[in-house]
Amino acid sequence: MSKIENSSNMTPVLLAHTQIPELLKKLQHFGDQSFQIRSTILFQKQYMCQRFKVWVDDWPDFTTIVIKKELSENLNDIYYIFTLDEKKLKNMLENTDIVEWENALFQAYPYDYHQIIEEITRKRGFGLRCEEDVFRLYKFNETRVNQRSIPEYVTVGALSPEMVDLVIKCKPSPFLGEKSARHLSYLLSTYPSICVFDENGTPIAFEIEYEYGAIGMLFVQPEYRRRGLGKLITTLFLKKCADFSYSPFVIIRDDNEISIQLHIDLGFQKTNIFLFSSMVLKEKA
Structure with missing residues (x-):
């Protein structure tokens, strides 16, 4: 000290x-x-x-x-x-x-x-x-994580720093400006991420964990939406957090109704914390 x-x-x-x-x-x-x-x-x-x-x-x-x-x-x-x-x-x-x-x-x-x-x-x-935007914090409020089966037509892995351009294209971050690519490369090489690949090895959905612990940047390619891949990826992250005895949370804009409902369905609870x-x-x- x-x-x-x-x-x-x-x-x-x-x-x-x-x-x-x-x-x-x-x-x-x-x-x-x-x-x-x-x-x-x-x-x-x-x-x-x-x-x-x-x-x-x-x-x-x-x-x-x-x-x-x-x-x-x-x-x-x-x-x-x-x-x-x-x-x-x-x-x-x-x-x-x-x-x-x-x-x-x-x-x-x-x-x-x-x-x-x-x-x-x-x-x-x-x-x-x-x-x-200001983001509201939602914390996971369940004692156990419900398992979800992985479809046969996909495999699950992680994003690599070499996929930075793909992530920026799918989820641009104007806030960090010219440092977006360097910062994202740092995140992908340091902290967990989950990526779903199709049968040809092409990334079709992903999510990362930010350096302050939030799960976020969830993205599913449009042609693969409404198949449960978003819930699958987030559930896999919840399992990873449970293994480390860590309380998972997400931050969501109040106008993002689709994301809010997805996470509430998975057991997240709205708080009055705005970040x-x-x-x-x-x-x-």
Whole structure:
């Protein structure tokens, strides 16, 4: 455990890896309010990410968490945030050097915090690219996963980094702009994905798991829809999560009625958690 210098009266604490289990235990007391940040931490622990740092405003009686995931020079560092006190969150972001603002991607944070990020980014003279939509979190609420049979005309495997162009073509991501391909390649080489192939080995459906633990980017080729492949892939992901004792969740726009119904049918439950992402642009605003 170490502390970081800053220009305010707050001295954030960098937690040691041995303190993370205690942090997770404390976060459970906040229920759904801390669900996303708990999932992020658990997911990183599961995949033994080394360049993953967790700061709190105080220890052991914390109100605010800032997580930094350091990536390569070609990708933005990723930050995740949680707070019970927005003034302390603002203080921690604004008056310490935890965040490298010109290389920051704030991912899947509660939309209530967006004004704070926007204000600090503007003060520092940087631009901010934001997702066009706010997403609602749905968490899996069943104790067991119903098995689904795999049709004889398909095989199941994983996406590879070489399939980046295919994924972008099917599920374009304007939010990340020119970094979309590099970021997606990183996801596919680091975290789980599931891909369904036809009898000729052509990908016809896929889904990935994001670095903060959400299952998403579900896609089925139009000619193969209404055959249950979407539910099949998500069910396979649920089984994988159950094997790791991990609570699966998805994030969906409120107007995406088809996806909402699919996931409710599988046992997902709507929450009142709304998540948003934004990326600080190196170019001055």
